[in-house]
Amino acid sequence: MPAHKNKKQFLFFRRLAFPLRIFLLILVVSVFIIAALARYFSASFEDYLVTHVRDMAMNQAKIIASNDSIISAVEHRDYPRLASIADKLQSDTDFDYVVIGDRNSIRLYHPNPKKIGQPMQFTKPGALEKGESYFIMGEGSIGMAMRAKTPIFNENGQVIGVVSIGYLVSKIDSWRLDFLLPMAGVFVLLLLLLMLLSWLFASHIRRQMLGMEPKQIARVVRQQEALFSSVYEGLIAVDPEGFITAINRSARKMLGLSSPGRQWLGKPIEEVVKPADFFTQEIAEQRQDVMANFNGLSVIANREAIRSGDELLGAIISFRSKDEIYTLNAQLTQIKQYVESLRTLRHEHLNWMSTLNGLLQMKEYDRVREMVQGESQAQQQLIDSLRSAFADRQVAGLLFGKVQRARELGLQMTIVPGSQLHQLPEGLDSTEFAAIVGNLLDNAFEASLRTPQGNNVVELFLSDEGDEVIIEVADQGCGVPEALREKIFEQGVSTRTDEPGEHGIGLYLIASYVGRCGGIITLEDNDPCGTLFSLFLPKVKKNNDGTIKHTDR
Structure with a gap:
């Protein structure tokens, strides 16, 4: 007692x-x-x-x-x-x-x-x-x-x-x-x-600590790490004096920096990127789609100031290689999704903080405590489950963003129990593997929104047990017409004909990645409606090319 x-x-x-x-x-x-x-x-x-x-x-x-x-x-x-x-x-x-x-x-x-x-x-x-x-x-x-x-x-x-x-x-x-x-x-x-x-x-x-508790700060840091790792664009954050405060893996890869990311933190941006004018001059000014040159690489860069009230804390710069136009177009939907996910989180957090501010002004402290505990528990459970099941941080960050995006669209994204990923297929890096999963989920979201039938649930099963990595994405959307099944994986072919040029890239990109590592894609009808995409990617690369199959249930 x-x-x-x-x-x-x-x-x-x-x-x-x-x-x-x-x-x-x-x-x-x-x-x-x-x-x-x-x-x-x-x-x-x-x-x-x-x-x-x-x-x-x-x-x-x-x-x-x-x-x-x-x-x-x-x-x-x-x-x-x-x-x-x-x-x-x-x-x-x-x-x-x-x-x-x-x-x-x-x-x-x-x-x-x-x-x-x-x-x-x-x-x-x-x-x-x-x-x-x-x-x-x-x-x-x-x-x-x-x-x-x-x-x-x-x-x-x-x-x-x-x-x-x-x-x-x-x-x-x-x-x-x-x-x-x-x-x-x-x-x-x-x-x-x-x-x-x-x-x-x-x-x-x-x-x-901005009035936050240590657990809240740790959660924000983990979310930032997951989001930074899941973004394909190069991201570099600098303070007002031009010292690096954050840099993600894509930025290091594009700039030719082989050392771990933490080694570059606190260093002047001039020692990492040349020329560094885009990072140091008038950083309070927002810039979008600016053609620039970083370490001899032609890029399309964006810059956003980081503020705390009226105080300028620095800026965050995102960039993509200008020379990789094909890759940029192929992954346009995926990058757009990341931006939307970030905006979704920002929008949700702004609304959440505004609600907290109002409740604090009204001295509703019990209600504030309930909101903080509820939001913290839900976000922490999702982050912990993703971190434990998926060893690759970029894949985990991608799934975190997709769950948030599905919620904003009025859908429910379910990760099937038993899903896990501790080893990527040979021949695919984290960015390419995340592109496969992300494009499949994007297509499932679009298909679910285009039909009044179904239950608005998108299911993902991802497992690396055995000799293959298995990816299954099931939706109850509009499905794939029979006439398009033989050529759905060709470049420019899409189930959407209302906006030509905006679609037909994602599935082609997936097919190219799967074929490169000797995998198999199957396309089946879901029950009672919709589509089931199944990918079987060998952990050890095969000599023969991958094949694409479609089956009717």
Whole structure:
């Protein structure tokens, strides 16, 4: 039961905002440190004070015991003289009282005359016979005190009496308070200062994190990595000073940079791209479809400024090779889909953030918490499932974008349970494999939107078990007319005739990739309507060309 309670308390602590947790942790640590320092200083002063009082009391007792007048008065048991000397000594020193006794510890002098003639308290047996000095702490005739006792010797060195010097515990406590109270005040001021600094530090962290929690930041970073990896265009982000903050694999490949992407982060763009004017001059200005030359490569580049309010954080530059016109046209639909996916995510996030802003203005904090938790859980589950099932980041990022795009179109894209991809077919890189999957899904989306029948569900099955990589995309759309099935994979042939020139590239590109690696494509009717495309790509490239088959169910 206590463990369950502690677990609940820990979960409650984790639900607090991250800056608040930082503030509380720093505050707790500060309190413990100050408490430890206070304990150390108080214990050290306690030891010092006790030692000092003991030494002072013993020295005073020995001085009094060696006084000739005291020795003479004790020998002759001269009570009035002892009282006169003792009263004078007590007025000139800081001890609380002095008691003088004979060799049998019978009081010869006491501040209270009624106590004279009575035995002294707390005597150490045999101490006077041996001439020993000693300390005692306890309740005495005057009160709780620390006492130093030392023998009185005559001229022959014989013990004739004893002197007891007492310091009341109340006086020792007052000395202790005189030291501890100012020290406590200093520690309280120090604690208040640490609280202020902790709060300022927590507020600074909150501003730097844009009010987001670490999990939210990690999710955004993972989404950015997946989206960057899934985009075929080269992407480079720079800060206002021209230092690289992000670069994707396509950009490194086109620019001839063989080193890992992280090695280029933080380097001046002039060291990576020449000329670098497009990256450094007037980066706040948006540019679209600009012909440029990067490292001797003719490209078509776009530039978009990155802002936080009115502050310019840098710019992101996307580009494609101008010389690869055929490839650019062949993958036009795919690139357009990526842009639409990015816009979809941006649109959804802007709407989501606007809704959150409105709810925060209305102080609907419970509703804000529900929205954040729900969005975070759904996005995280999708990302985690894609990352675990598909080892290739570009393919995983592609599927993430397609799921978002299907949702925007009013469709439902389902990845069949058991789908996985840990090894690409030989002869295909991540970009080419993602182009195959992406074009198949695009065609399925279009076919599903062109018919009122069906259930608007597009299914994808992707598996690399066995000796082949299997890709199956099923829709319940308009299907492929019988007259086009024999030539649907030829360049320029499409089921859409209303916009000639805009279609007929995707399936041709797929067929070329499949044929190059010796694979097979089958085209079948789906039940109850629509089309089922099945691709079988050998993991080890075959010598013969791939074949294309179509079958009617």
